[in-house]
Amino acid sequence: MQLSPKSIAVLPFVNMSSSIENEYFCDGLTEEIINALAKIKELLVTSRTSSFYFKNKKVTAKEVREKLNVATFIEGSVRVSKNTMRITVQMIDTLDDFHFWSETFDRNPDDIFKVQDEVSLFIAEKLREHIGHLEIEEKLVDPIDVPIPIYRDYLKGRYYIMKLDVDNSLKGIAILKAVIEKVPNFINPYLDINQSYAYMGTLGLLPAHEAFTKAQPFLEKAIAIDLNSSRVQLNLSWIACWQHWDIKKAYEHANNALEIQPADDIYLTISNYLTVEGKLDSAHNYLDKALQLDPFSAMNHHYRGFLFYLQEQYDKAIPYLQKALELNPDLPFPPLYIGECLLFTGKHEAAINYYKSLKGVPVSDLTQLGGLAMCYAKTNAIEKCHEKMVELETYLQSNNIDKAFNFLILVNVLLGNYDKAIDFVEQAFKNHLPLVILLNVEPIIKPIKNHKRFKDIMLKAITDNVNYKQKKKYKQALLDPSEIKKYSKELEQIMMDYKLYLNPDLSLKDLASYLELPTNYVSQLLNLGFQKNFSEYVNTFRVMEFKERVLLDENKGLTIMAVAYDSGFNSKTVFNTFFKKIEGITPNAFLKSKSN
Template identity: 30%
Template sequence: MAVEDKCGRFCGSADRAVCRSTQALTLPDKPSIAVLPFENMSGDPDQDYFADGMVEEIITALSRFKWLFVIARNSSFTFKGKAVDIKEVGRRLGVRYVLEGSVRKASGKVRITGQLIDAVTDAHIWADRFERDLTDVFALQDEVTIAVVSAIEPRLRQTEIAMAARRRPENLTAYDCYLRAMQQYYVASREGVAEALRLAHRALELDPRFGPVAALAGLCHMLSVIWGYAIDPQFERKEAVRLLRLALSVDDGDPDTLARASVISAFMVGDCESEIEMADRAVALNPNSYAAWYCRGWVYKIAGLPEEAIRSFERAIRMSPVDPLLHRSITGMGYAFIELGRFDEAIAAGKKALSQNPFFSTAYRCLASAFAHLGRDAEARKAAARLLETDPTFTISGYIARGGQSNSKLLIEGLRRAGLPE
């Protein structure tokens, strides 16, 4: 029997399983916070990337405190440029505290103002202003982070403060390129990935030992291969592996670097034991990292452990419940459901993903395979046709060659049954 779910639509039991992963937002049993995009007060819209980068660094630093629950960047940034009601933000993201503020970059200086608000009572807990020379942006980020954490938890743990500090690049221009590359990476298009790669490689020219940007560049090369963007897949595959090794040689204790390295290796190399170890270590180091849980989901899916993949994707979704790229995590769950023979739930996941991004070819693969396994041939052929509209050069053999499909037996079998070209 269909019931009305929290999405405001009617769905069956399989759909409700997916909805529970994306809608049930009770407050965690530890202090929880979302950092909203800071307003760019520089008077130059082209400086948005800098304000966004500062916020992302603050989110990353806060997320290292394991006794906090920190919402991921992508969900926080859905509120960018909007007049917000703090109580509504807290309700939608399932957090107790919200940090908002502004950034001004001018005349060689950076100024940040911030205020911390209790989203349940609407009470202002803390507000302050910080100013530094542009050469001290990292110290500024640390000051804001420590001030916010102090307002939430007076007894700071010094070891965790030390852990919250990331390795700093030696070259500030390299850092600037990195921030711009991240902005393009989040666009998630062919053009965005290409521009992110150009900027990331420029950052590496300026600072060859800048670990996070090496990991980002490796990830972009991997995406070019698995999304079918690559003109020379073998070159991009080798570059992805070279860069993941470079990133790990710089810092194999950074959770985001470990997470990116684990998923790059899963798609490009296929050493399951090593990849699982990296993914597990990433979430152990930072259980608040959306990227770590998301990457862990794909690592476990590729390793042929779909139950653990689903748990990882569910955790990632809770860390970023209104993420504009949520369709990726939901489709990952759908792929795992297929390998478990839970085809109705895979269909629910595929439909949910397409409701957010109707051009996401990965979701059409999920639907085509799941429908075919259930003998719903007309729906399978329709999904296959839509897949070929969004990815006209798709073939099953080419898809397998992109990597990461050795444990996708039921998925591939369903694609063949749906009539997709070999």
């Protein structure tokens, strides 16, 4: 991935005091600066996870450039005494290993919020001087109406929950609950407690139902305090998708969160929804952005492997899944798919041995049990498979009901028990389990995807399911010449006003909804009014957009395909094909002609 000149990482500030209390402040200051800089729309800011990968490590500019793919990075230190706080900050160019400025701030420790904003603005201004124009707001860190001692307690609680293990998370939650009692309208601890419980439930560190039940009241309070918080919108997005199966509403909340403050977990979330819809190439594109912002996120690497698994590119999937475990050995998801990738590339014994060797969290979430059941089904070890299935069924009344149903569906498909598999799908649907909406793209269930009963369940789960939607039939009705002229003009205006072509997943149905016409009418309109099909029409706009964007100074450091993706394309092949078809030359040749 080409290095963008407008990219930066903020490495964890070093605690120069002996007190552990100052460690909380150092981490908090680093996070606030990361969040503040992320508000600058043109700037690519490495997320917390990847920045904190370097905590307590000595690194060179070359290592930061290679591992985080950023042009600049910030490092600093904090020393706090009773009445003074000294913050030293320096900015380093990763290409030339050049320290192009350093600054020291001597301030009162009680001016935490003011200092956070001052340091963030100073960094932003110096960055603008170094790399070119950036739109910077007058304030990047809003002051919080919380007494300083209580805010320090908040930083302490967050410090512990960000360690992500159960004991530290519960310790942090207890501290944050005490903060809430003192300042009940402070939104941050509610969001952090909600996130901590949800994380532990998702990873199987606590029973999922218990964790999500405990998380819910804290999210509800956060919503009541500030509905327009980016984190609130993201949580509402997750609920809309995984609890209510409302993909349209999930996209709305995710895009709201993205507009407020771009972050890698929002791009990952949108990639999740594209996956549910079966738009796997587009899911990869959004995941590219997530990985660019957070290249050390175990979940991002896992999801890349998961997408390759769904596309049945098993050899490509395994390295990403293994990288995820390298970054976070406790992540419970990768082992299942590593074993499946071995199984479906014919390495049956390797898959069986892999599942048998699993220890710890993956065992508690049924990965070992379900993985072996699939292996025995695939290798026709029917008696062993049956023993595992009987054991799986005992978990249908437990906190692991979701995983148990998932494995029972997959194993029965592998055995050819299609009606039985669909019975389990139906039961999972009645229990409103999230696994149902991911069955759309699971390669193992291909043999039952065209069964009417299965299709009916999928359409009940997601009523506008693009994978199974029954096409409505309209009477053939050609538009007359005056209508063609009228609607052609309207469509051109809509495309220019709303820039619909920037949506890589734009469909003919979407265009029809803007014109308030049946889809087949719009298909006829494109054919008769523009002598183009849908792809030709939309990609013409995208080529025009690319030609404008690729010549802008702010995009000089981007690759051709990065600009193409920003222009609405979601495939390299489609982009190159259409560009040459419309312009008569390749994108590279076009760019060279403009640089002469």
